[in-house]
Amino acid sequence: MIYTEFSFPNDSHIIWSLMIVTYPYISGIMAGAFGISALYFVFGIESLKPVSRFSLLVSFSFLLCATLPLLNHLGHPERALNVVIVPNHRSAIGGFGYIYSLFLVILAMIIWFAYREDMIRAAEAASGLKKRILTILLLWNQNLNDDTRQVDRQMVFILTAIGIPSMAVLSGYVGFLFGSLKSNPWWSTPLMPFVFFVSGIISGLALVLLLYLYLGWYGYLEKSYICLRMLCSLLWFSTAMYIVLEGVELLYFYYESSDAWFVISTLLFTKLKYSFFVLQLGIGLGVAFVLLSAMFTLKLEETSFAKMGAVAAVYLLFEVWMMRWNIVVGGQLFSKSYVGFREFHPQWLEKEGILMAIIFTLLPFLVLFAVTRFLSVRPTTEEAPEQITSSGSQAGENI
Amino acid sequence: MKKRKAPKRSRSRREFLKMAASGMAGMLIVTLIPKSSSGQRIHNIEEMKHVPDWMDHYYAYVVDTTKCIGCGACARACKRENDTPDGYSRTWVERYQITDTGHVYIDSPDGGINSFPPKDVEGNVIKGFFVPKLCNHCRNTPCTQVCPVNASYESPQGVVLVDKKVCIGCGYCVQACPYDTRYIDPRTHTADKCTWCYHRVTKGLAPACVTVCPTKARIFGDLKMKNSQVREIIDNQRVMVLKPELNTEPYCFYIGLDRAVR
Numbered sequence: 001m002i003y004t005e006f007s008f009p010n011d012s013h014i015i016w017s018l019m020i021v022t023y024p025y026i027s028g029i030m031a032g033a034f035g036i037s038a039l040y041f042v043f044g045i046e047s048l049k050p051v052s053r054f055s056l057l058v059s060f061s062f063l064l065c066a067t068l069p070l071l072n073h074l075g076h077p078e079r080a081l082n083v084v085i086v087p088n089h090r091s092a093i094g095g096f097g098y099i100y101s102l103f104l105v106i107l108a109m110i111i112w113f114a115y116r117e118d119m120i121r122a123a124e125a126a127s128g129l130k131k132r133i134l135t136i137l138l139l140w141n142q143n144l145n146d147d148t149r150q151v152d153r154q155m156v157f158i159l160t161a162i163g164i165p166s167m168a169v170l171s172g173y174v175g176f177l178f179g180s181l182k183s184n185p186w187w188s189t190p191l192m193p194f195v196f197f198v199s200g201i202i203s204g205l206a207l208v209l210l211l212y213l214y215l216g217w218y219g220y221l222e223k224s225y226i227c228l229r230m231l232c233s234l235l236w237f238s239t240a241m242y243i244v245l246e247g248v249e250l251l252y253f254y255y256e257s258s259d260a261w262f263v264i265s266t267l268l269f270t271k272l273k274y275s276f277f278v279l280q281l282g283i284g285l286g287v288a289f290v291l292l293s294a295m296f297t298l299k300l301e302e303t304s305f306a307k308m309g310a311v312a313a314v315y316l317l318f319e320v321w322m323m324r325w326n327i328v329v330g331g332q333l334f335s336k337s338y339v340g341f342r343e344f345h346p347q348w349l350e351k352e353g354i355l356m357a358i359i360f361t362l363l364p365f366l367v368l369f370a371v372t373r374f375l376s377v378r379p380t381t382e383e384a385p386e387q388i389t390s391s392g393s394q395a396g397e398n399i
Numbered sequence: 400m401k402k403r404k405a406p407k408r409s410r411s412r413r414e415f416l417k418m419a420a421s422g423m424a425g426m427l428i429v430t431l432i433p434k435s436s437s438g439q440r441i442h443n444i445e446e447m448k449h450v451p452d453w454m455d456h457y458y459a460y461v462v463d464t465t466k467c468i469g470c471g472a473c474a475r476a477c478k479r480e481n482d483t484p485d486g487y488s489r490t491w492v493e494r495y496q497i498t499d500t501g502h503v504y505i506d507s508p509d510g511g512i513n514s515f516p517p518k519d520v521e522g523n524v525i526k527g528f529f530v531p532k533l534c535n536h537c538r539n540t541p542c543t544q545v546c547p548v549n550a551s552y553e554s555p556q557g558v559v560l561v562d563k564k565v566c567i568g569c570g571y572c573v574q575a576c577p578y579d580t581r582y583i584d585p586r587t588h589t590a591d592k593c594t595w596c597y598h599r600v601t602k603g604l605a606p607a608c609v610t611v612c613p614t615k616a617r618i619f620g621d622l623k624m625k626n627s628q629v630r631e632i633i634d635n636q637r638v639m640v641l642k643p644e645l646n647t648e649p650y651c652f653y654i655g656l657d658r659a660v661r
Contacts, residue, residue, distance in 0.1 A: 001497075001501060001502075001503050001658075001659060002500075002501050002502045002503065003502075003503045003505070003661075004502060004503065004504050004505070006493075006505035006506060006507075006661070008491075008507075008532075008578075008579040009487070009488040009491045009507055009509070009510040009579075010487055010488060010573075010579050010580065010581070010582040011579050012486065013486075013582070013583075015570040015573055015574065015583060016570060016574065073569070073570075074567050074568050074569055075566070075567065075568015075569075075570075075583060075587075075588030075589055076566065076567045076568050076588060076589065077567075079548070079565070079566075079567045080567060082547075082548040082565065082567060083547045083548055083567070086548055086549060086565075087547060087548065087549075088543075088544075088546055088547055088548060088549045090543075090544050091544065091545050091546055091547040091571070092545060092571075093545065093547035093569065093571055094547045096547070177571075181541070181545075181574055181575055182541065182577065182645050183541060183574065183575055183576060183577035183645070184574065332574075335579065336576075336577055336578065336579040337505070337579075337661040338661060339505070339661060
């Protein structure tokens with residue numbers, strides 16, 4: 001049977017647009033940044049020390065803003081809290097409020113313990129409103145001695161260990177929202193949570209790498225070649241994992257050749273031809289992976305290594321955004337008749353338009369800037385000089 | 400000058416008990432009045448007549464595709480009855496034309512609300528038929544499963560409904576419905592769908608689309624009634640459901656469903 005194009009009458013509108021693209025993008029960055037901190041605080045990877053606490057702040061800033069695009073998307077945002085107050089426990093979204101809140105609380109507590117000493121010192125040096133705010137943040141407790149430092153370190157270790165599964169659930173969770181919908185063959189795959197999780201890790205790593213290079217350049221963070229190399233190694237590994245996952249997913253669809261493959265193949269080779277094959281896989285993933293591979297294959301100067309890493313990170317950030325777009329919007333470009341397709345062209349000034357998406361994507365940076373007014377991006381104050389030597393002993397001073 | 404306090408009005412114990420008793424009686428009467436599905440008090444005498452029977456039904460819907468002539472009366476009646484927004488349909492009719500070249504032409508202009516003008520197709524039509532579509536009121540409902548705030552729910556009579564006062568308008572149910580019978584109402588920003596005209600059936604009336612169908616292609620009834628037509632059809636005839644592979648257990652059954660139907 002050869003079907004001519006037909007869409008169901010209610011299939012003329014895209015319901016989940018740029019806001020639902022933006023949310024997993026932000027939450028993915030949050031997960032990736034937290035992963036870097038966890039590698040240092042829990043698994044003791046010393047080379048990541050220069051960015052360990054800064055990554056916590058990046059993660060926190062993005063987590064704080066993650067729900068904003070969702071709220072903007074809702075038809076009735078004033079009822080949003082009902083998701084937590086009267087949730088449907090059978091719904092995949094029903095658990096969102098709890099998972100999000102749990103991770104937010106854990107992350108806030110980690111930051112509190114990780115920055116306690118810094119905040120005490122800052123409070124002692126500050127005056128006026130800043131001192132008052134810091135005193136409140138410290139919960140009026142400014143005890144500082146070896147015992148309290150020990151407790152702080154232990155708490156950071158324990159909380160970060162608890163935070164890892166919470167972060168993985170929160171990040172992979174959005175993939176589950178899509179993957180569990182049997183109505184949509186492009187979404188309905190058990191690999192979806194892993195695809196979202198790994199791509200989230202990539203975007204978080206890429207952003208922290210870029211910010212690290214930027215802040216290192218301006219002297220806010222210690223330039224450490226070992227740290228940079230470790231970040232790029234992790235980025236390469238995550239990207240390789242992602243290529244395998246994406247490849248297996250597509251191969252599975254193709255090899256199974258079910259009813260779903262007809263609509264998926266048509267979708268990929270018509271509507272998503274440019275955005276999936278050219279922008280996401282070709283320009284985003286392909287170029288970045290070649291760059292990252294070249295960085296570790298060729299003998300590069302540290303400056304060149306850093307520059308190539310930065311370019312690869314930009315490409316990967318673009319790739320992950322395109323992936324979100326192709327999944328979220330791509331999955332709505334065909335009708336549930338499976339034989340009809342539609343167009344989607346986002347507008348600039350609509351409620352869920354391009355401008356709002358840009359604002360919500362940039363907002364976490366503003367929050368990060370505000371947070372760093374109170375919390376230093378540098379590694380632990382007292383250990384900083386020591387740490388610079390240890391992690392930056394082989395460092396290129398000109399990154 | 401100091402304001403003089405008004406003397407306290409003394410109440411006898413008898414008066415107090417009287418007031419308390421009448422107050423309690425009033426509260427009891429209020430709580431005894433049955434609630435409608437939307438939570439509003441019922442004040443219509445006609446509605447009250449059917450209150451005892453509300454829960455004692457289990458509805459099903461049968462579409463006989465061999466009888467549908469594509470007149471679109473059902474779609475028009477639905478729009479009038481439920482005031483569906485332009486561009487959206489709670490129910491619609493699809494026209495299938497299968498040609499000797501192996502092509503399947505499907506169309507549903509405006510949901511078939513203005514019937515079907517002739518359409519040019521390649522080759523000769525060897526098979527043509529109409530298929531009315533509506534919410535399947537599934538038992539294993541993907542839409543109520545995913546609703547994060549229980550705004551989508553299944554009534555005791557087997558009707559899947561949306562409480563617009565609770566719906567947050569996330570659109571998850573719209574994505575989850577494999578039959579595309581849900582939409583976000585642009586006026587209320589909440590999910591909307593076919594209710595089998597719940598406001599009518601709870602008064603003992605048939606859904607609007609069933610009432611106006613000139614060929615009786617749409618049949619609605621109570622599975623709990625032994626002599627109901629829907630029960631007779633489901634028990635004795637070969638009926639099919641849409642997308643059975645998804646295991647949604649629809650309670651909208653089809654007679655004469657062709658393999659070409661999406």
